[in-house]
Amino acid sequence: MSKLAELDQLLEQYKQLNYHSDPILKQRLNEAQAWLxxxxxxTHHLLFNxxxxxxxxxxxxxxxxxxxxFDDLAVQIERLLKYAHKAEKIIPENAIKTGLKSVGLAVLAMQLDEQVAKQLLKDYPVDQPIDDEMMRLTLIKVDQAEARQQQLNMLDDLGTSLDKYMRSFIMHTAFKMCKGTASKYKFELMYDFIGEGFLAMKPMKSAANFIARxxxxxxxxxxxxHSLKAHPFKL
Structure with missing residues (x-):
């Protein structure tokens, strides 16, 4: 079985999202994601800065x-899957594994945020700006606590994978060497998606520690x- 079979499944989940054919939902989704x-x-300004x-x-x-x-990336993922045998020869296996975790997180984020956007459209005028109280009440209604915990568990797992696989000098060298080939077969966006993980890690001692915080x-x-605190986003 292709190492990229899981990527095919993720792409199918992405295609099934309703916002692709509903411009009003897409706009509300964009607004919900901007708020998030x-x-x-x-929340994380000290860590991020x-x-x-x-x-x-x-x-x-x-x-x-x-x-x-992610919309642009998804178009290239679909192309990449048509040439999976070439991609698997170009991109190191551990980079593919780590990239799959990142894509899985992005698709899950889109799925959860679309649920939030749908609930916002049910409860509020389409042009009402999203504020903290709207989002607090909406998150309680959609009841995503378990799914959001899964999202965070997946993030922790990604941090472990980044430290385990992406710090190898040999791995990094092999990945850089395949940039020209990725460009030749028009896999640049997927290559860059994985490559940004490499670059982001360079100044850090541990991605897992950053993600744990x-x-x-x-x-x-x-x-x-979900414990119904009045101002849940203020820590």
Whole structure:
């Protein structure tokens, strides 16, 4: 079986999202994700603003938490799957494994955020700006506590994989050597998606430690929301 079979399944899950054919839902999804990213940046500003963490913070916001950036990547993933045998020869196996974890996180983020966007459209006017109280009540209604905990567990697992596989000098060298071939077969976006993980790690001693600090606060926020605290996003 192809090492990229799991990527095919993830792409299918992504294609089944409703916002692709519903512009109103897509707009609300974009707004919900913008609120979430702003909230994440506010919650973790001390962690994110440490110089050694800034690249990893950007990777989180732009890659792992969904958004319009993933739409372009999904188009290339579909192309990549048509040439899976070539991709598997070009990209080192451990880089593929780590990339799959990152793509899985991005797809899960899109699925969860679309549920939030649908609930917002049910409960509020389409043009009402999203604020903290709207989001607090919406998150309680959609009851994603278990799924959000799964998302954080997947993040912790990604941190372990980044430290285990992506710090190898041999691995990094092999990955850099295949850049030209990736460009030749038009796999640049997927290559860059994985490559940004390499770059984000360079200034850091451990991706797992960074992610553990991030997920610890995120778990507190989940607990705050579902224990009905009045201001769950303020830590």
């Amino acid at each position: 990213k702003n909230r994440i940046q506010d 440490e110089p050694k963490h800034q690249l990893m913070a950007q990777y989180f916001i732009n890659r792992l938490y969904g958004g319009a950036e 991030f997920t610890e606060k995120e778990r507190l926020i989940i607990e705050n929301v």
